Amino acid sequence: MTKEIPKFYETFKPILETLRIEDNISRAKLREKVIEKYYGEIPKELLAQRIKSGDILIHNRLNWGISYLKQAGYLLHPKRGYVQLTEKGNKASTEISLNQIKSDIYSLNPYKEKVETSGVDEIKTETPEDLINEGFSQIENEVKNDLLDKLKTMDPYYFEKVILILLKKMGYGDFIETSKSADGGIDGIINEDKLGLDKIYIQAKRFAENKVREKDIRNFIGAMSGDTNKGVFVTTSQFDKGAEEKAKNAHHKIILIDGNKLVDLMYEYTVGVQIKSVYEVKHLDEDFFVEE
Numbered sequence: 001m002t003k004e005i006p007k008f009y010e011t012f013k014p015i016l017e018t019l020r021i022e023d024n025i026s027r028a029k030l031r032e033k034v035i036e037k038y039y040g041e042i043p044k045e046l047l048a049q050r051i052k053s054g055d056i057l058i059h060n061r062l063n064w065g066i067s068y069l070k071q072a073g074y075l076l077h078p079k080r081g082y083v084q085l086t087e088k089g090n091k092a093s094t095e096i097s098l099n100q101i102k103s104d105i106y107s108l109n110p111y112k113e114k115v116e117t118s119g120v121d122e123i124k125t126e127t128p129e130d131l132i133n134e135g136f137s138q139i140e141n142e143v144k145n146d147l148l149d150k151l152k153t154m155d156p157y158y159f160e161k162v163i164l165i166l167l168k169k170m171g172y173g174d175f176i177e178t179s180k181s182a183d184g185g186i187d188g189i190i191n192e193d194k195l196g197l198d199k200i201y202i203q204a205k206r207f208a209e210n211k212v213r214e215k216d217i218r219n220f221i222g223a224m225s226g227d228t229n230k231g232v233f234v235t236t237s238q239f240d241k242g243a244e245e246k247a248k249n250a251h252h253k254i255i256l257i258d259g260n261k262l263v264d265l266m267y268e269y270t271v272g273v274q275i276k277s278v279y280e281v282k283h284l285d286e287d288f289f290v291e292e
Helices: 008-021 027-038 057-071 087-091 098-108 120-125 128-153 156-169 214-223 241-249 259-268
Strands: 082-085 175-177 188-191 199-205 230-235 253-257
Touching (some): 008 057, 008 082, 008 087, 057 128, 156 175, 156 259, 199 214, 214 253
Parallel strands (some): 230 253
Antiparallel strands (some): 175 188
């Protein structure tokens, strides 16, 4: 047992070992079990220590450990607030290193920048500003990946509404939801102006894995009436080359938004996410001390 608060990467082994005994438990219960078994000798005042956001430090470190293991494919969330080992997690060595986790994250996660794997000590050479920027980037990327996972599993009709809400938030005009029983391939209509003289037709496809194909774009174009030549096709997955070529060569102006671009926009315009904490970083004002 340790008498110091562990680094986030030092929690990998306790988390994996605990889940192999009690798989599919709540995140809170997992933290409780890990602290009780592995960090019981840490002084109570350290266990109660909090970070600037108000979170308990040991909880924060464990949450990051869980997050890294999830992004690397060792854990999953079977339902809100619960944690479970994947097949990969069950087979993995509990002595797994931070370098291996980073490598797995990079191979699975489209948002993660490639990281060097020369050792954990490399982290200590970064400036406080670098660490802050890295921390914010990690939080942003995790939120985006969680958001994309959520979009892929939500009700398809509500997904269509989410897209219309996003476009409204981006500054486009009032939207009209089409009938779900016979929308003819059109999920919504955006009026760019108050009178509805300029319209944008919207198609939203919530796919978990399948790519949008050329046929989907062709059907979308065919469903657009003669009163507009603008369309936005949104999906949680990706567009294959045929779909991209069809949209590019169409007489209509068709904008394609894939899953990665979608969560970028939702994050930027605060749709489906909310601000948790605001930090101020101050530096010395050299101009203040310049004598006139």
